[in-house]
Amino acid sequence: MTDATTQPVANQPIAKAFNEETLKSYIAGQPHLHKIFNNDLSRVQITEIGDGNLNFVFFVTDQNAALAMKQALPYSRMSGGARLLTCERLAFETNALKEFKRLAPQYVPSIHHFDTKQSLLVMEFLTPHIIMRKGMIEGIKYPKFADHISTYLANCLFGTSDFSLEPSKKREMVAYFSRNVELCEITERLIFTEPFINSDNNRWTRPALDEQVFALQNNAALKMRVAELKYRFLTRSEALLHADLHSGSIMVTETESKVIDPEFAVFGPMGFDIGILIGNLMINYFTQPAYANKNNNRASYQDYILNLIEEIWDGFTKKFTLLWQSQRHGGAYKNSDFSDSSTDMQQALNDALTQYLHNILQDSTGYAATEMIRRSIGRAHVLDIDMIENDALRSECEKEILSFAVSILENKQDFKSIRCFLEKISKK
């Protein structure tokens, strides 16, 4: 936000798509990038590796160095040019990355360069990291992940909240990210609207899921809960969200975890990021039986996932609590406004935190459920489900995902703990 080069401009430049040749000459023209390759591009290889829906990503490497170069063109990649989007989305992504890098440096890739005119973001190339979703489908365990992501969540959500920021600074950031309307519109429509109405964009395994889908689209209590969650997403400016924190936005090794692609970033309720993550872990949980074979029934991997979710939540609350206790320098509940160290006051502050975390848990479980539904019956599905080739097996998993999500949204009482949420998994 402080870097003039990342300020969005009113008249969007129309960047030209790079190819191998033009990208090389671009690098040659940028001394700090050129230097990464020892000012010699003769052995540099360039491959387009993007598998996302919106942008192009180039892998640029020689024997000694590697960069990821992401270009946003003025349309959605998936649409082949039919769906127009402003290039400004890459500026929002860059500014969000910078903010998260500041707050959780170990868990966010390094940025080398951003060029508004070319709509180009140059980052470290993460290797040998893989997309976490793919690792989970393969049944790979990530022993450090819960610790990493709970730190990321606590630092980024606390650090961009009114607990940490002065109101003027936070309002300035809200003003900036509120302009990320194009991608927010996608979030709002694909997660909260289309799956719950009759929309041509929805797709699900038919006819196996028909009954469940029509039932949930006519379930008044459930629709009201989803409308409330959408309302909270639209109105509660609690923290700067990644806003697309699924397991495909996380790159991992056994020892490292990096959160990428925050192009949907906007201020919203803290539980949204946590919920989207948990929802995707739960989807993977329910698909594990489909990946079982005679050597591995994946039961232990399912246990691993449930533990992981508990550890993430517990880690988040512990780390958030530490930040709350010592770093409340912002506009809300400012430490120095509560200098009275009486037992009463300290107890009242602790109670306020407990209530706040309780509210985040309710939001998180709600957003987890909406994510599970939209990934099963909405427009954008996930590999965990789509890679199951056997139709019967796949629809079985989808049914379980939907049943669980519906039971979460229909739940009348607050979840007292993350365990109460996980206990909603129906026993067989």
Add this chain to the structure above:
Amino acid sequence: MTDATTQPVANQPIAKAFNEETLKSYIAGQPHLHKIFNNDLSRVQITEIGDGNLNFVFFVTDQNAALAMKQALPYSRMSGGARLLTCERLAFETNALKEFKRLAPQYVPSIHHFDTKQSLLVMEFLTPHIIMRKGMIEGIKYPKFADHISTYLANCLFGTSDFSLEPSKKREMVAYFSRNVELCEITERLIFTEPFINSDNNRWTRPALDEQVFALQNNAALKMRVAELKYRFLTRSEALLHADLHSGSIMVTETESKVIDPEFAVFGPMGFDIGILIGNLMINYFTQPAYANKNNNRASYQDYILNLIEEIWDGFTKKFTLLWQSQRHGGAYKNSDFSDSSTDMQQALNDALTQYLHNILQDSTGYAATEMIRRSIGRAHVLDIDMIENDALRSECEKEILSFAVSILENKQDFKSIRCFLEKISKK
């Protein structure tokens, strides 16, 4: 927001203060203003009439026409130049006025002209309207006011909410008004922070109020409730607020009511506007005995105020309900997403509205209480209290105001109705 001339600019112009002569030649140079005076300024009289803290207001009139011309200089008027403020505040005010005028045309003055460079806003001169606060101090009743202001509140709050606006439009407005940080900082500090800590800016009738002030500044439960209300003000982007809707921001006759001066405008919780208004009416209620004389003990005026508050709340909920039932075209609870007209769905929607109004009531009562406290012991007091010359009489009123406000903030259970709130007035 759509008018380029009202867009704020990065480099603030430093407007020169007008005097009679320069203002006349300015009008002469603006054909549409000049025409209002039949292109003849020879009989025009100009008087500076501003009594606010921040700006200058000129009354410009001849026998046939009258205008109010408000100029914001790059400092606070009250400070005599010591406290710098950007002139941009007048652009926020102008854009808020335009928005409220669109939504509640009868209750907002007409705008004739806005000049960014001169930091000048030209509006209709309201006559014979007087500031409502002054009327109430005199014991004047306004039989139409509850109807007027409840329409204003319902139309403006609903009309700038996600119930009415598409998310992209609303986010654009949030982006714009989030930049009104200077005046928001005043709101945040004067209402929610200073009165509850040891601050040199506070002032109260000493020593009469000392005990109560120190008690509330050390009341853990009360401070926590105020911190929660501040947090909601900082994070809940529900609607575009006037954000300073006290009885000094309303001009009235027996048949007309006009809301002026929305320079503090920002998105926030709907209950904030309603609460500030109710808080100021309650302050006036508690000061009425000090204005009693042998001809009028003001008891009937006190009854009038309590009725007025009930009528405002009831009118607001009725009008908001009508809008909710028929005008939900925005991003939240959109009518067309709930086309199912089953009893279940209609009941669920009604329940959601009831819950929403219940939440607004809790916010409104909380903000009413913080307003009553800050106007009694904070930096900016009100005439209702300050005009009471007898120290003992004044401190008696202030004590009652504080006691009532504290009882509201300490109340553990939700208020089920506005009547439950009013019943907290201690019987004598």
